[in-house]
Amino acid sequence: GEDVEQSLFLSVREGDSSVINCTYTDSSSTYLYWYKQEPGAGLQLLTYIFSNMDMKQDQRLTVLLNKKDKHLSLRIADTQTGDSAIYFCAEIHNDYKLSFGAGTTVTVRA
Amino acid sequence: GAVVSQHPSWVICKSGTSVKIECRSLDFQATTMFWYRQFPKQSLMLMATSNEGSKATYEQGVEKDKFLINHASLTLSTLTVTSAHPEDSSFYICSARDVGLETGELFFGEGSRLTVL
Numbered sequence: 001g002e003d004v005e006q007s008l009f010l011s012v013r014e015g016d017s018s019v020i021n022c023t024y025t026d027s028s029s030t031y032l033y034w035y036k037q038e039p040g041a042g043l044q045l046l047t048y049i050f051s052n053m054d055m056k057q058d059q060r061l062t063v064l065l066n067k068k069d070k071h072l073s074l075r076i077a078d079t080q081t082g083d084s085a086i087y088f089c090a091e092i093h094n095d096y097k098l099s100f101g102a103g104t105t106v107t108v109r110a
Numbered sequence: 111g112a113v114v115s116q117h118p119s120w121v122i123c124k125s126g127t128s129v130k131i132e133c134r135s136l137d138f139q140a141t142t143m144f145w146y147r148q149f150p151k152q153s154l155m156l157m158a159t160s161n162e163g164s165k166a167t168y169e170q171g172v173e174k175d176k177f178l179i180n181h182a183s184l185t186l187s188t189l190t191v192t193s194a195h196p197e198d199s200s201f202y203i204c205s206a207r208d209v210g211l212e213t214g215e216l217f218f219g220e221g222s223r224l225t226v227l
Contacts (some may be wrong), residue, residue, distance in 0.1 A: 019147070020112040035218075042203050043154075088153065096142060096207055098216060102153045
């Protein structure tokens with residue numbers, strides 16, 4: 001099976017909160033990441049969380065980590081049209097390689 | 111944050127020709143760079159790890175003679191797709207690790223879209 005799994009699609013109304021969920025498998029991952037990809041572009045690091053943290057907040061972004069269940073989530077408050085993109089969660093392995101989920105396509109509707 | 115630049119952003123070539131894609135870390139040194147391939151609407155697939163001054167390490171199933179990687183300096187890695195065929199058409203993305211950061215954060219280039227006719 002896949003190392004990292006996430007739901008494929010999310011549709012949200014402008015102004016509402018978006019929550020993207022992810023599960024990973026490598027219990028030794030020291031950091032977990034959320035990347036954003038806009039059409040035809042590379043990946044932009046949105047935020048990351050250290051494995052000994054439960055939560056990290058950065059402006060409109062809130063990351064929750066449940067290490068016991070290997071569950072990671074990203075909450076985007078007050079979602080805007082510019083937030084429409086594909087969001088990837090990723091875990092890092094000891095050799096600094098990243099494993100990515102399949103990506104969640106977030107569509108923000110007016 | 112740190113900047114990684116890829117060139118070219120997009121390239122169209124004829125079948126049978128070779129194409130070189132460059133990946134540069136602009137404001138930091140990167141002893142390790144990674145090359146990924148992304149098919150439409152799919153995730154990134156790690157192709158190889160590029161190590162400065164030594165041979166690249168390829169993932170299982172990736173042909174090393176097909177995808178030549180050279181990491182001649184601390185700021186430059188190149189990926190050459192040799193004898194390209196239409197099935198090599200894809201979005202190629204590189205990333206680089208800033209050894210000065212403890213987070214292991216990888217910085218990604220903007221990607222290079224290859225279309226082989």
